[in-house]
Amino acid sequence: MFVAIRDLRFAKGRFALMGAVVALITLLVVLLSGLTVGLGRGNTSAVTNLTADHLVFEAPPAGQKLDFTTSSVGPSVRASWSHVPGVRRAEPVVVSMTRASGGGRTTAVAVFAVPDGSSLAPGGVNGAGEAGAPGGVAADRVVLSAGAAAALDVTAGDRIDLDGQSVTVGEVSGTDEFSHAPVVWAATANAPASGLEPGHATFLALTTGDAERPAAGAEGADGADGSAGVGSDAGANLGADLAAADQRLGTVTLTPAESVSAIGSFSSENGSLQLMRALLFAISALVIGAFFTVWTVQRSGEIAILKAVGASTRYLLGDALGQALVLLLVGTALGSAVAAAVGSVITATVGSAVPFVLDLPTLLVPVVVMTVLGLAGAAFSLRTVTTVDPLTALGSSR
Amino acid sequence: MTLQLDDITLTYPDGTQRVTALERVSLTAQPGTLTAVTGPSGSGKSSLLAVAATLIAPDSGRVLLDGRDLSGLSPKETAAVRRERIGIVFQSSNLLASLTALDQLLVIAHLNGTPLSVAHPRATELLAAVGMGDCVGRRPHQLSGGQRQRVTIARGLMNDPRLLLVDEPTSALDSQRGEAIVQLLRRLTVERDLTTLMVTHDERHLQAADRVTHVVDGTLRRLADR
Ligand SMILES: Nc1ncnc2c1ncn2[C@@H]1O[C@H](COP(=O)(O)OP(=O)(O)OP(=O)(O)O)[C@@H](O)[C@H]1O
Ligand SMILES: [Mg+2]
Numbered sequence: 001m002f003v004a005i006r007d008l009r010f011a012k013g014r015f016a017l018m019g020a021v022v023a024l025i026t027l028l029v030v031l032l033s034g035l036t037v038g039l040g041r042g043n044t045s046a047v048t049n050l051t052a053d054h055l056v057f058e059a060p061p062a063g064q065k066l067d068f069t070t071s072s073v074g075p076s077v078r079a080s081w082s083h084v085p086g087v088r089r090a091e092p093v094v095v096s097m098t099r100a101s102g103g104g105r106t107t108a109v110a111v112f113a114v115p116d117g118s119s120l121a122p123g124g125v126n127g128a129g130e131a132g133a134p135g136g137v138a139a140d141r142v143v144l145s146a147g148a149a150a151a152l153d154v155t156a157g158d159r160i161d162l163d164g165q166s167v168t169v170g171e172v173s174g175t176d177e178f179s180h181a182p183v184v185w186a187a188t189a190n191a192p193a194s195g196l197e198p199g200h201a202t203f204l205a206l207t208t209g210d211a212e213r214p215a216a217g218a219e220g221a222d223g224a225d226g227s228a229g230v231g232s233d234a235g236a237n238l239g240a241d242l243a244a245a246d247q248r249l250g251t252v253t254l255t256p257a258e259s260v261s262a263i264g265s266f267s268s269e270n271g272s273l274q275l276m277r278a279l280l281f282a283i284s285a286l287v288i289g290a291f292f293t294v295w296t297v298q299r300s301g302e303i304a305i306l307k308a309v310g311a312s313t314r315y316l317l318g319d320a321l322g323q324a325l326v327l328l329l330v331g332t333a334l335g336s337a338v339a340a341a342v343g344s345v346i347t348a349t350v351g352s353a354v355p356f357v358l359d360l361p362t363l364l365v366p367v368v369v370m371t372v373l374g375l376a377g378a379a380f381s382l383r384t385v386t387t388v389d390p391l392t393a394l395g396s397s398r
Numbered sequence: 399m400t401l402q403l404d405d406i407t408l409t410y411p412d413g414t415q416r417v418t419a420l421e422r423v424s425l426t427a428q429p430g431t432l433t434a435v436t437g438p439s440g441s442g443k444s445s446l447l448a449v450a451a452t453l454i455a456p457d458s459g460r461v462l463l464d465g466r467d468l469s470g471l472s473p474k475e476t477a478a479v480r481r482e483r484i485g486i487v488f489q490s491s492n493l494l495a496s497l498t499a500l501d502q503l504l505v506i507a508h509l510n511g512t513p514l515s516v517a518h519p520r521a522t523e524l525l526a527a528v529g530m531g532d533c534v535g536r537r538p539h540q541l542s543g544g545q546r547q548r549v550t551i552a553r554g555l556m557n558d559p560r561l562l563l564v565d566e567p568t569s570a571l572d573s574q575r576g577e578a579i580v581q582l583l584r585r586l587t588v589e590r591d592l593t594t595l596m597v598t599h600d601e602r603h604l605q606a607a608d609r610v611t612h613v614v615d616g617t618l619r620r621l622a623d624r
Contacts, residue, residue: 002501002508003494010496010537305492308453309553310481311509312474390477391453393492394444394565 004323026335038355046176052205092201096194102160110178113191121185147182163192289377307390324378399560406459437613485559491546543570
């Protein structure tokens with residue numbers, strides 16, 4: 001790094017310019033990442049926070065994508081699922097987007113309708129409700145997420161209008177959101193008209209575990225399938241059992257995390273944000289690659305001199321990569337520091353109005369990716385370092 | 399260190415043909431002697447130095463340092479030989495733009511892993527010896543052509559070489575400075591028992607040499623032993 005450090009100091013202007021470009025791209029990427037995570041949470045947190053191991057959807061027709069808005073799981077399928085080995089509970093969840101009004105305001109909400117007293121809903125004895133309060137959902141008793149309560153300006157005990165039905169706010173719990181709408185947890189009886197046939201659910205929330213495995217069910221289940229795997233290796237069998245049941249019942253079983261891609265607004269939004277991020281990464285790698293290629297070609301005469309006086313190629317490569325690394329580390333550190341400052345100003349001033357999440361991964365992942373890709377870009381210029389002929393140092397052409 | 403060039407032929411690619419720069423050249427230089435190489439422009443003087451410096455492998459013939467044949471060495475090994483044993487002073491003063499005069503010498507020490515506590519006094523002393531003691535902190539663009547050449551000479555001596563190869567050391571200097579440089583090279587050659595090969599155009603410098611060889615069209619003619 002003897003020459004590299006002195007080059008950095010000598011060609012301050014050029015490196016400062018390049019460092020500023022790296023810092024700006026890092027700033028953009030970190031802000032974009034924070035926005036991606038924030039928007040993602042606003043779209044999916046109700047699903048990813050579900051206290052279920054797997055979600056069962058109706059298999060979409062060939063050529064169509066799985067989607068929360070089109071999936072419809074009937075009562076017989078649910079009954080069959082509850083008898084699948086390894087499945088302890090298969091609870092129907094009806095998801096619908098509707099309007100709620102109360103406290104003189106109206107807001108769009110996502111209603112997650114679950115059976116009375118289900119532990120899928122927050123609050124109640126199972127959830128995070130206030131101690132002693134009668135929690136959970138029941139007929140005409142809903143649980144509001146903090147967002148919904150704030151939007152309607154209501155608290156526990158108030159009455160709200162949910163798609164034409166008057167229900168009581170039993171409790172305010174959690175910050176769940178779905179498809180950018182705050183979530184209202186309701187009992188199945190209060191599920192708003194969602195276009196589903198009566199008795200059908202959007203998906204089934206499975207609770208699995210081999211503690212109390214029910215015996216093979218009567219309906220639909222062929223005996224061999226039902227009794228398979230009892231008492232043996234649970235994990236592997238569970239996967240096989242679920243897959244077999246999917247096949248048999250025409251369903252698709254996903255983990256909550258996997259199922260977020262079935263939220264239409266999430267996959268399109270997340271897709272374009274990730275594409276933008278990938279493009280920024282690619283641009284930064286290219287820009288850095290171009291900069292170092294030009295820089296290296298420009299100083300190929302000096303590389304020849306160093307080779308002529310006995311510098312090994314390895315020494316020169318280390319010098320070149322070290323220089324790129326310093327530039328990248330300084331640039332990304334600066335960029336992410338500014339991004340962190342901007343992020344905390346955003347969260348402090350506009351708060352939840354801008355869905356922006358600034359945590360360590362959102363800060364560090366771009367820094368690491370930028371550094372690695374930048375080095376890869378800089379590595380393009382290394383060919384010049386290896387191919388320069390030391391003989392050219394002797395020539396009088398310089 | 400004895401330098402022995404044995405029946406060297408060197409050609410360069412020239413379009414579809416090859417141009418012969420050196421033809422069956424043999425030369426031996428002993429430690430403690432200064433060998434001057436003269437000849438018209440384009441006759442092959444720099445090429446001769448390049449072969450001796452292991453910067454280019456000849457088409458045929460051998461280069462021996464103290465009897466050790468360098469022909470079969472890898473680029474990595476020849477780089478080590480240059481780093482440790484050979485001092486090169488280029489025809490045009492080839493300095494690194496971002497380095498001060500002092501750093502131009504220290505980088506050589508850095509390549510060899512010499513600690514700064516040893517390298518720093520040595521570099522200062524060498525710069526003083528070439529009359530550059532006052533300009534140690536200047537970068538090449540702040541030096542005159544002759545001053546750059548003197549830094550280049552000091553740099554060539556930094557690794558305490560056994561073989562010193564000098565290409566036109568005085569081309570950018572006035573005759574007085576030029577003469578001083580040649581006298582310095584002569585003194586160092588004797589004091590440090592260097593094997594020195596010096597290419598020069600200047601007839602006046604020839605009397606400082608122990609031996610003068612004349613290159614004409616890629617072949618050597620020995621002119622004088624002193
Ligand atoms: N890299 C090269 N590629 C092709 N031909 C070359 C190359 N270097 C030198 N030559 C040719 O080899 C011959 C010898 O060149 P060299 O540089 O050794 O001459 P020189 O005696 O040092 O000349 P000068 O006194 O002008 O420095 C010349 O004809 C030159 O054109
Ligand atoms: Mg020459």
